[in-house]
Amino acid sequence: MTSKKKEKYQLIVEAALKVIAEHGYHNAQVSRIAKEAGVADGTIYLYFKNKEDILISVFREKLGELIGRFHSSISESPTAEEAIRRMCRIHYSELENNVPLAYVTQIELRQSNLELRHAIGDVVKTYIHLIEQVLRRGVEEGSFRPDLDVKLTRLLLFGAMDEAVTSWLISGRKYSLSDQVEGTVEFFLRGLKA
Template sequence: MKAENKHSKIITAATKVFAKKGFFTARISDIAKEAKVADGTIYLYFNNKYDILLSVFEEGVGKILGKTQKLLAANDDPVEMLRIYVIEHLTAMRKNKNLAEVIQIELRQTNKVIKQYRDKKFSEYTGIITTIIQFGQEKGVFRSDIHPDLSKRILFGALDEVSRVWNVTLETHYTVEEVADQVLTIFLRGIMVANN
């Protein structure tokens, strides 16, 4: 098996194990067993469990980030851009429930090093919302008295909570589109200029 395939296999296995057992309870041997590799193989690719967790996070968010940026580049309507972001995020979280679990729960509970890393990486991902809101303000679509950074946290917080409900309590009777419409309707009513 090629090195990149083993690396990817370990990341997939670790995501599943962390989501199921929790980061602190999970052992390297659990990840190795899930990946169907020897325990020592893990250390050829990663220094420790924290290193694996960072890689899970970086690769998972990196894929969502890349796809979202590509879709946004082809659009210049700030409302539609927010819709794209929301749908892409919700789709990714629903599609990979293990990754969603790791992002939502594990990265809130780990040590300061991970939290600092998460903030740095997440700021790039959530920063897209800030940029869209600023763009909408420049175009006169969104209210000028709205703080883009605070609005970003409000919108992402709503998305995070919806994803948590889907993945933790298994309330899956809403489609991605239905949830996106609800979140956006509530959010946009607060930030749109009155005549739009």
């Protein structure tokens, strides 16, 4: 039963992602998500508190996976410098290879109300903490500037990458996002290095 419950929960999350990606946030009615998931409207409310809860779950589930990948990749990196490089590579390539997810997280879900944005903030915070860890490691290793303001810099890195992805999407994905990894990392490392 628990696994079945999980299954339907996942079914609805996937359906929500697909519907938002296809029709946009403002056309992602609960009934549409239910239809896409192959369940009745009312069934949604057996698994989610309300509509917002679905959207938060989409973000948490999908970005959770992404952040998991960061974690393992980063912890395996021999140096902080390499960790920064891998982080950016994963950030760009994962979103480039999953356009619907990119579209939903970068564009659509940002049109949501404050409560959802706070929830999204929590997920993003996890990622930002991860960046911070890498920065601290770099300082400790001696490869990054000892006077680095890690609290500030973690935001600058995240904001920079985030904007790079959003611009790539809005431009219509006319160029390769992965090709921007080198330029981005070069800029970051010069700013970070001791």
